[in-house]
Amino acid sequence: MNSKAYNLFLKDFRSELRTRYAINALAMFIIVAISVILFSIGNEKINENLTAGLFWVVIFFTAMSGLSRAFVSEEERGTTLTLQLIASPTTVFSGKLIFNVILVFAMNAIIALLYGALFEDFIIKNFLLFLATFILGNIGLAVSSTIIAAIIAKAGAKGTLYPVLSFPILLPLILTCVQLTLFSFDGTSFEKSRFELAIIVSYDVIMITVSYLLFDFIWKE
Amino acid sequence: MIWKIFLFLLLAFVSVAGIAFPIVEKPSAWYEFPFIPGLEENAKIIFFHVPTAWVTVVAFLMSTIFSFRYLKNKNLDDDLKSYAAAQLGIIFCILATVTGAVWAKFAWGAFWSWDPRQTSIFALLLIYGAWFALRSSIESEEKRATLSSVYSIIAFVTVPFFIFVMPRIMTGLHPGSADDTNAGPVVNFKMNSNMLLIFFLSLIGFTILYLWMWKVGYKSLIYKEKIQKQFLRG
Numbered sequence: 001m002n003s004k005a006y007n008l009f010l011k012d013f014r015s016e017l018r019t020r021y022a023i024n025a026l027a028m029f030i031i032v033a034i035s036v037i038l039f040s041i042g043n044e045k046i047n048e049n050l051t052a053g054l055f056w057v058v059i060f061f062t063a064m065s066g067l068s069r070a071f072v073s074e075e076e077r078g079t080t081l082t083l084q085l086i087a088s089p090t091t092v093f094s095g096k097l098i099f100n101v102i103l104v105f106a107m108n109a110i111i112a113l114l115y116g117a118l119f120e121d122f123i124i125k126n127f128l129l130f131l132a133t134f135i136l137g138n139i140g141l142a143v144s145s146t147i148i149a150a151i152i153a154k155a156g157a158k159g160t161l162y163p164v165l166s167f168p169i170l171l172p173l174i175l176t177c178v179q180l181t182l183f184s185f186d187g188t189s190f191e192k193s194r195f196e197l198a199i200i201v202s203y204d205v206i207m208i209t210v211s212y213l214l215f216d217f218i219w220k221e
Numbered sequence: 222m223i224w225k226i227f228l229f230l231l232l233a234f235v236s237v238a239g240i241a242f243p244i245v246e247k248p249s250a251w252y253e254f255p256f257i258p259g260l261e262e263n264a265k266i267i268f269f270h271v272p273t274a275w276v277t278v279v280a281f282l283m284s285t286i287f288s289f290r291y292l293k294n295k296n297l298d299d300d301l302k303s304y305a306a307a308q309l310g311i312i313f314c315i316l317a318t319v320t321g322a323v324w325a326k327f328a329w330g331a332f333w334s335w336d337p338r339q340t341s342i343f344a345l346l347l348i349y350g351a352w353f354a355l356r357s358s359i360e361s362e363e364k365r366a367t368l369s370s371v372y373s374i375i376a377f378v379t380v381p382f383f384i385f386v387m388p389r390i391m392t393g394l395h396p397g398s399a400d401d402t403n404a405g406p407v408v409n410f411k412m413n414s415n416m417l418l419i420f421f422l423s424l425i426g427f428t429i430l431y432l433w434m435w436k437v438g439y440k441s442l443i444y445k446e447k448i449q450k451q452f453l454r455g
Contacts (some may be wrong), residue, residue: 147375151368156358164354168347169375172382203382210378214371217292221367 006009009097012070016099029151033058033113051121052181055111059141062107064163067145070096071153077109079202080144089219090212093146095191097211100149101142108138126185133180136200140207147211192218228433232427238419239268248413255413266324267420272427273317277345279431285377288370301446302364303373304356305438306360309431318342318388341383348376 015020025053037054046054074080083092112134115122124130155161176199183193190197244254244262256265287303290296321339322332333339355372359365 079339107436150370151355154359154364154368159352161354161358165351165372168351169342169379171344171347172379199382203379206378210375214292216376217367217371221364 002094004091005094005098006126008083008087008092009098012095012099013102022066022069022103026062026103027110028113029065030046030058030107030114032113033061034118038118046121048121048182048185051115051119052178055115055122055181056178058111058115059108060167060170060174061163062111063104063141063145064166066107066143066158067100067103068149068152068159068162070100070146071149075153084219089216092219093150093212093215096145096150097143097146100146101139104138104142104145108134121185124184126184129188129190129193130181130184132197133177133184136197136204137173137177137180140200140204141170143204143211144169144173147207147215147218150215154218154221158175171202176203177199182191224429225433228426228429231422235268235419235423235426237372239265239423244418248415251415254416263324263328268423270317270320270324271420272423273313273320274342275424276427276431277314277317277342279309279428280306280313280435281345281377281380283435285373286373288373291366291370292374294401295363297362297366300362300370301442302439303370305435305442307349307352307373307385308438309434311346311353313431314342314346314349318346344383345380352376 003020087095116124141184145166148162148169151165152162177194180193180196180200183196238252242252242254244256246454248255254264284303284306287299287306291303293298294414318339321342325334325336325339326332329336352369352373356369359368429434
């Protein structure tokens with residue numbers, strides 16, 4: 001099963017490299033979003049609170065612009081039935097999830113680097129805490145947006161519904177991540193942010209479990 | 222019929238008692254409510270606002286349970302039941318939000334201040350909205366039922382986070398919040414027994430009202446479907 005999921009991921013990866021649709025769209029979206037924020041800030045000095053919030057705002061909307069491709073592209077090309085024949089739902093979901101996790105990590109690393117270069121207040125004092133937040137937050141973001149993408153691909157309206165459906169699901173994750181990013185700016189220790197870290201870990205675990213349980217129903221529809 | 226009369230009497234009593242019974246410093250008569258510092262006359266909203274919020278959550282829970290049953294049995298009736306519950310849920314959700322916001326204007330000075338519970342009910346409103354948007358985008362009945370059931374279960378598992386996460390991230394203004402010093406946990410010891418009694422009567426009354434409305438809503442959905450089918454047959 002694992003090698004099949006890996007092969008599925010490779011297939012997505014290769015077809016992505018061939019067209020570079022998602023990569024190009026995401027890269028441009030990141031640049032556009034960050035420049036809009038920079039223009040609107042102008043010469044104002046914004047505080048840490050706002051920087052942490054805007055960081056996750058850009059991450060959320062970038063994810064919403066690119067991650068639905070995983071399943072929507074299969075529906076558009078009409079390859080869903082073939083996939084249903086050759087692989088079990090769990091395998092399909094694993095393959096898509098690996099692809100989205102890698103995409104999210106790549107795009108968020110770029111966003112973090114750009115923020116570090118362009119925003120004065122983006123100074124991380126507790127780097128390990130930021131890294132933990134970043135990794136756990138990315139996994140949660142990838143899982144939730146993958147399962148919602150599966151729903152969206154089966155529903156009629158593709159583009160507009162995606163952020164609408166994802167936002168309430170991602171809200172607890174994003175709020176906690178903003179808080180933890182702020183902690184890492186302040187240099188708060190791991191001990192003091194244990195509760196928030198526990199929240200993201202449990203969010204990730206719950207979302208992974210629920211997604212694997214429910215994906216069968218979506219995929220067979 | 223009997224229980225409809227009972228419901229009418231119950232809600233009539235709760236409304237009259239909730240609005241008209243006086244709040245005094247030292248309650249002695251059976252109809253007098255205690256004076257709660259920081260809340261004063263504003264305390265009376267508890268008889269109407271809390272039950273609507275409670276019904277919102279009950280409706281959400283019922284909608285999720287019927288979604289779960291639909292995925293298990295693939296019976297379209299369960300989907301209709303879930304839909305009827307969610308329809309009422311969003312109405313009560315809006316009611317709870319609006320009554321809360323109006324109350325907040327007088328108690329806290331602003332209609333909206335992102336109190337943990339305000340944020341939670343806002344998230345619930347968003348979930349309901351997204352759920353209806355998803356349903357309206359799908360033509361086929363079975364597909365609509367399956368996808369919306371899946372979505373309502375995914376949305377439901379995030380609810381505990383709102384209960385645990387929000388109070389930690391935002392400071393609470395709500396009576397009964399952990400860090401609330403003047404009004405304190407209202408339900409536990411600031412209300413006297415008659416206030417508690419009317420509060421719980423109101424909860425029971427609103428719950429029965431909701432169940433009745435849910436039954437009527439579910440039946441009307443079935444009739445609507447029947448009429449549509451007859452119409453299609455010509």
